[in-house]
Amino acid sequence: MQVFPSHTHRNSSLNDAVSLPTIPLYRSAPPLEVRLEEFESFAIDRLRVLKGISDGLSRGKKPEEMATLVKDLWKANMRHQHASEVLNKDIISHFVLRLVYCRTEELRKWFLSIESALFRYRFCEQGAEAQRVIMEEFDLPYKATSNVEYESVKEKLVQVARSLGQNSSTVDAIYYKVPFEEVPELVAGRKVFLNQGWAYVAMNQVVSLLATLFRSQLSKALILTNRKWTSSIKEKEKHRLAPIVEALSSSYLGPDYSQPREYGEISLKDIDQVVKSSFPLCMRHLFEKLREDHHLKHGGRMQLGLFLKGVGLNLDDALAFWRAEFSKKVGLEKFEKEYAYNVRHSYGKEGKRTDYTPFSCQKIILSTPGAGDQHGCPYRHFSEENLRAALSRMGVNSRATEDVMNKVRNKHYQLACTLTFEAIHGMQCDAGINHPNQYFSDSQKIFQQKVDSSLKFVFKTNACEL
């Protein structure tokens, strides 16, 4: 794959290759020329699909719900105005994201599991003939069970099928005998008969097997890509692709909250109240620490300051806010000299926008607070004990706390935050928490609704009395 500046035209060499299966297996980088702008935009489109899948999975959506979700995401993002380009877009975007996600273990893991899930759902959407073509492409190392063998375990196979709610009349007659290690999902769901380490995989379960193979091939490929990246591409593309690649991996795709909807949405006098009702734990913690110590280190000032800006605290109020606290510790003069400038700066210059955009959860979660730092995401950076204490101070009951801790243990920090949100507000938050400012605005919306409906209620009762 070669990347060209945007204006050059490329010859699409895959267009007439009609016999290719509808889901590419991404075995090798395509002999394609890619325009620089497509390099990035295709990747972003695919990333939207992957993030959508990842959210769906971590929210515990059911398989059927996931299937629809994936179909919709794919339709919405992976189209191309020229039908002939759709396959190219699929392949190019995959290979660009490989570069993006090959670079650390954590990134690789995420990419691997989401791409495998994507493959699985797409495979299931295919018709029988298309599935057969894809299967052949995989060149499975397993043979179907012989008749004799099939008869010897038939009773058990029927039992498994019936345990899955199938009618015995529709039970498959073609089974593959596969080491159980290769079909972890089928084992986990007790969807296969196991005997002496062999899993008997029915024809209609083969997708699970393919997904495992797909995954292991991709896993190996990612390691190789990583080697290539560190040994040459990174240096060669220092000025062109590397910055794009690096930006992509930390990209957060929701609204960026850099422009508060209207200044003055919150004012200083009710800030304490709002902190309690609508700040996510990360911000609440910073706020309380600031009140306690009258100081925050740089990381904390950035995280809280930009959040407050996004929430709608205007510059004057922001200055007053920081001044009130800091001057107690460092004195008024030092505050004006050393800190006030930064506050103004973060409200002012539009030029370096990225630096002054409120932090997304992803960015906060990936930050690495050191000694004396208070920033970061409490779900990730607090000890279990401290987190429990913080949750109980927020009024999360013990049942919900256990659910939260469970998510934390599985490293789903944003979900833990979402559950906290739901526990406190007594309402579902279907979109999940992706940004502290989103937490804030969702929370405010709920309170607004509550106020509205209680007003309506008052009005109604009044009307009755009339």
Add this chain to the structure above:
Amino acid sequence: MIIDGYQARETTLPNEFNPNYLKLYYGKLFPHSDLFKWMCYGNDGKHPGCDPSYLSRREFSYTLDNDIYVRFQSFQNAAELESSIKDKCPFKIDIGPVYSVDPSKRHAYAQSGDNVFTPVERELIFDIDISDYDDVRYCCSGADVCLNCWPLMTIAIRVIDTALRDDFGFKHILWVFSGRRGVHCWVCDGKARKLTNEQRSSIADYFRVYKGNENSYKKVSLTGHVLHPFLAGAYSDVLKEFFETKLLTSQNLLSSEERFEKILEMIPDQSATAELRGKWQENRRSSIAKDDINVVRWEQLKQLVHSGKYKAQRLHRCVEEIVFSFTYPRLDMEVSKHMNHLLKAPFCVHPKTGRVCVPIDPNHCEEFDPTIVPTLSQLLEELNREGFTADVDGEWNKTSLGSAIGLFRSLFLQPLLEACKKEIETSYNAKLKHSKDLHSW
């Protein structure tokens, strides 16, 4: 009979845990060389296929006096392992995974790129704890265990052990008493040690029947027209009989209103429960001859559910669901799912009970009695009675630890080491052949 003060002190050691006794235990009784042999998996041999770095990449952790916890200990050879244990005298020894590099030197590798220090092998482990059964046993709670509730552990061993062998094809399985309130299981086959986390999770989930949160064991839900062969086998071969002939009566599951209500709750048909409740409340006083009240009521329940009189959906399943809820093994899932979970080594002494973590023979697990497992002080007493001899190796032979170590060797270690030897040879020959093939090109 106290003859003189010294003698008296020697023969009546207080029945508790004591660091000084522990020192003696590690010095005279603990089977260091067996632990070493096991942890080497044949790599301490002379065969050119052996990996001499194998043992040194294994993590050991110690819990010392005052709850000091030292992780990432590693050892080059048998002598180092033994002298470290004797020297540090740990209250508890935990065994961790085999890493890609020597864990005690992990910092040296930390700089050279990501992911160099990572677990590469680990036994598949299971941890079953009787305190997780508190909602279904009335005799004890928490860490306590008696001969009425211990059989729950016994059948857990039978169910899991059978499936590990028959379904998954594992052969080298070690069951160990955890010293107080449960059992540990180590699956040591080569392919078990190499499982990925995902594969480990899949096995743990294969064993799981409790719905919802992993920490709440309340609800068993069995779906489908019939049970999966594994569950069906566990039910008909182990659980059903145990429930009906032992647990019902030993725990008096249906004797009082409070208890039978818990079981009635699991029947998904209001009118069926009402009928049973009526019958049982009436019956409270009339003594039903010789038959045990629990058994009688259980028969009534089964009869009613299967009579076809009530038609609620899933009603036919509730008998099985009740039996599963009360008897099916409750595994600590998290322990089994990840390679880097630590687990206490066999032959440690439990600091609260003083009992030694001895192996359990899964073929005769119903004979195992946790209340007569040798304690530290008992062992030292036995040793004193026999008198110390110069011949240090095999000192344990004179104590009741002898049979435990014998069992460890004959049942587990010897067959394991034989298999390891073969594995090392086969993979070495395969490699040799492979490189020959390459040369002939």
